[in-house]
Amino acid sequence: xxxxxxxxxxxxxxxxxxxxxxxxxxxxxxxxxxxxxxxxxxxxxxxxxxxxxxxxxxxxxxxxxxxxxxxxxxxxxxxxxxxxxxxxxxxxxxxxxxxxxxxxxxxxx
Numbered sequence: 204x205x206x207x208x209x210x211x212x213x214x215x216x217x218x219x220x221x222x223x224x225x226x227x228x229x230x231x232x233x234x235x236x237x238x239x240x241x242x243x244x245x246x247x248x249x250x251x252x253x254x255x256x257x258x259x260x261x262x263x264x265x266x267x268x269x270x271x272x273x274x275x276x277x278x279x280x281x282x283x284x285x286x287x288x289x290x291x292x293x294x295x296x297x298x299x300x301x302x303x304x305x306x307x308x309x310x311x312x
Contacts, residue, residue: 218284222297235301238277255305262305269303276300 223232241247255266266273272290276297279286287297 218282222283222287224298227298228302231298231301231304234304234306235277235297237307238273238304242277251307254307259309260305265303266305269300272300273304277304 238251241251254260256263260266272293272295276286276290281289283297290296290300
């Protein structure tokens with residue numbers, strides 16, 4: 204277990220709070236975590252891309268607008284804090300970009 208700060212938070216919890224804020228949106232976080240998990244599998248990656256770029260997907264155009272950054276964060280090897288710091292140098296944050304990851308839904312997935 205990590206060492207706690209004066210506020211009773213571990214270093215990991217503090218880093219997590221820096222990235223996701225005091226009131227994280229757990230749907231955005233879940234979309235990010237599951238996209239990263241699925242992205243590791245080449246077949247799942249191909250299926251996600253087909254789904255997200257399908258004309259049937261209501262967020263296909265929105266995905267294309269930020270596709271390069273979305274693919275970068277879901278394939279990144281660093282910690283969430285490292286990814287967030289890299290994005291901040293480009294006027295983004297991990298919290299904001301996670302909202303741009305399209306949901307997976309419908310019978311066309």
